[in-house]
Amino acid sequence: MSSFDVVVIGSGPGGYVSAIRCAQLGFNTAIIEKYPTLGGTCLNVGCIPSKALLDSSHHYHDATSHFKEHGIDIAGEIKVNFEQMIARKQGVVDQNVSGIKYLMDKNKITVLEGVGSFEDATHVKVTKNDGSSETIEAKNVIIATGSKPSSLPFIKIDKEKIITSTEALKLKEVPKHLVIIGGGVIGLELGQVYLRLGAQVSVVEYMDRIIPTMDASLSKELTKVLKKQGMKFYTSHKVKSVERNGADVKVEAENKKGETITLDGDYALVSVGRRPFTDGLNADKAGVKLTDRGQVEVNEHLQTNVSTIYAIGDVVRGAMLAHKAEEEGVFVAETIAGQKPHIDYNLVPGVVYTWPEVAAVGKTEEQLKEAGVQYKSGSFPFKALGRSRASMDTDGFVKILADAKTDEVLGVHMIGARTADLIAEAVTAMEFKASAEDISRMSHAHPTYAEAVKEAALAATDNRPLHM
Structure with missing residues (x-):
């Protein structure tokens, strides 16, 4: 042995x-x-x-x-x-x-x-x-x-038309209408893939917003951008049934008023977690x-x-x-x-790899309010950056939350180009208990997307961003 x-x-x-x-x-x-x-x-x-x-x-x-x-x-x-x-x-x-x-x-x-x-x-x-x-x-x-x-008890995953993320990664065709059950990270990422390739994409989410575990401001901005790209959302809707009829799939969902919607597609992606x-x-x-x-x-x-x-x-x-x-x-x-x-589990970042990317680390505004923590907030939009305008990636912002008294950074939330990479700066700063002023006084190369982090820190420090 x-x-x-x-x-x-x-x-x-x-x-x-x-x-x-x-x-x-x-x-x-x-x-x-x-x-x-x-x-x-x-x-x-x-x-x-x-x-x-x-x-x-x-x-x-x-x-x-x-x-x-x-x-x-x-x-x-x-x-x-x-x-x-x-x-x-x-x-x-x-x-x-x-x-x-x-x-x-x-x-x-x-x-x-x-x-x-x-x-x-x-x-x-x-x-x-x-x-x-x-x-x-x-x-x-x-x-x-x-x-x-994961799935829902009443849904039968057939791996052909009613699928999980595993099957969605190896389809033989681009769906005509992909109905996604769940507005979390996996569903949105795969939804954007097929949206770009010509599919109609509809997202049904039980909560009142997509990416519900992240800061509400990120959810709001991502919803706005994806809607502009053509994705449709049905938030605050509970899926009641998912049925396959030959090559078609029918999804029925109900809102909080008891009103029912029916979405007819050729694929249903069940993306309700793991x-x-x-x-x-x-x-x-x-x-x-x-x-x-x-x-x-x-x-x-x-x-x-x-x-x-x-x-x-x-x-x-x-x-x-x-x-x-x-x-x-x-x-x-x-x-x-x-x-x-x-x-430090508080410093494990979360990322959504849509475009624009979404990334966050630390506490959300909702968590700070619930805990009764006094904080200040500073934001800076990517559209004000020369680098963003040069690349035509102007959607999104960086938001820094800092302790109202000590100025220690408590959370950083960003949506925009390359934020999946930019979030590492925030993790590093927070690992060493940096203040918003610490970040604001660091030299950031110009022109870069990272300048939005410096500007948000300036906004959080004493509301003095340089380029807005």
Whole structure:
């Protein structure tokens, strides 16, 4: 029987990063993955492929909508080769997946293909696709089994016309009318992909606004921009039924007044969140407790009730984000090594990769008001930046929230070009307890989108932006 210092179950961003850090720290490490490719949801059917399609569709949108104004004339009709677009997406996925395999080999991590399940607290059974199995011994186990798309009880996902994000990434055609159930990150990103390619896109959201967990100002601005692009929204609507009739799908939803709408489309994308995935793990055999929401129960050290078993990523509490899982993976590896790592969950940023991009870190205005915190706010619109006007990316703004007395930055919320990258500046500043004035006195290169961060900090400091 093979024995390891650490066995990681699941090879998504949390799992493979954790395995790498364990190996760096000198542990004999194994990683178990049930699929033939490493990388989990993120690399195979999530973050990476969706961004590939977002970028491809963005290029097409620019070619059809903006090139002429830039002085770029393209002879003939511009067409979408959707088959090639999907093929390029898969090529990007394959490159990233092979990169993870290289990292496993480089760090001398044993990769075991199969379903990992507990025999007891120190033994994990690996069941392969051909039905054969082997059992390995582990001094420590890290559960990193991730999540799966959620649905509603009355919806039957057929993976053909009533689909999840997984199927939406590999369609054979551009939908005529894509009805999206759920106005969160995944639905909006995939919705914009197909909107750019010519689909009619309708979003049905139960809450009174899209991206409801983010600052309300971001939701308002993103709604305005996406409506301008042609996306339709039905907020404060509860889906009552989703039915397929041959090649068509009918979605019925009801608003708070009891009024019903019917949306007829050729595809319905169910995007109502994700659920922790522990199917087949046999956590009970190891004595590991799960919560009533199906999450693995952990303490502040990401340790389960069994001292040698840890859990990270989507399968535990908190935001289901790849980078959050990565931080937790490193945290657990260093904890096992006897180090004293830390994670500030308040400083884990959230991003929506639509265009304009949406990014945020820290507290929202709604959270500060609910907590009774006295704060000040400073905003700056991208349309006032020379760089934004030069690139024709003038939608959006940066908003900085700071403590009314100490000026410490409490939250940064932005929507606009490249905010997915700009948010790292805010995370860095807040990690070191920066004030709004600190940011306002830092030199920002001109002309850049980042100048909006400096200007918002000036607005928050004493309402003195330079370019507005």
